[in-house]
Amino acid sequence: MNKTPSIYDISFKRATELDIDRLVEIEQQSFTxxxxxxxxxxxxxxxRFAVYIMVECNWEVAGYCGMWLVMDxxxxxxxxxxxxxRGYKLGEALLRKVMFLAKEAGAxxxxxxxxxxxxxxxxLYKKLGFQEGGIRKNYYTDNYEDALVMWVNL
Structure with missing residues (x-):
């Protein structure tokens, strides 16, 4: 990437079956x-409950967010x-978009x-209003680290 992304360079799209290879690539570079x-x-x-949204920056897929929408x-x-x-606030933009879409869908x-x-x-999550809700002990299988459960009212 040659320049710092600007708001004009950012777009979102819903992932389809054709995007799975790209999602897997992002996943492999992001998680142990x-x-x-x-x-x-x-x-x-x-x-039918799953929705995956991809963020594109400078016409290149930069990341994704997956969510399950079940009832509310x-x-x-x-x-x-x-x-x-990372470091350009794309994660924040992506999460804000997903929060908006979830609320729009009735969540x-x-x-x-x-x-x-x-x-x-x-x-980031706290900045967007998420609160701490509990701990899932030994949640991550690579090192048995605990997970913090966070939630937000939309």
Missing amino acids: VPWPEEAFYNDIVHN EAHITNIALLPQF ETMSLEVRVSNKPAKS
Whole structure:
């Protein structure tokens, strides 16, 4: 990326089956235990509750956010940005977009899990109104780190 992204360079789109390879690539560069391709395929093709939104910057896919919309609740399954796009507030823009779409779809609350050690993510979530709701002990299988459950009223 040659320049700092500006608001004019950012767009969003709903991921389809054709985007699964790109989602897997982002996932592999973002997490120590990435979701397999089959998980994305099942969510995008078969799970009527799942929605995946991709953020594009300078006409290049920069990241994605997946959520499940069930009744009046939205749950963030994953949110990830490629390393070269971090630090430009794209994660914030993406999460704001997903929160808007969830509310538009009738969700009243949104929840997610985050590693207790992930200070940048927790800071972003708090900035957007998420509150701490509890701990899931040994949630992450790579190192058995606890997950902090966070939620927000939309």
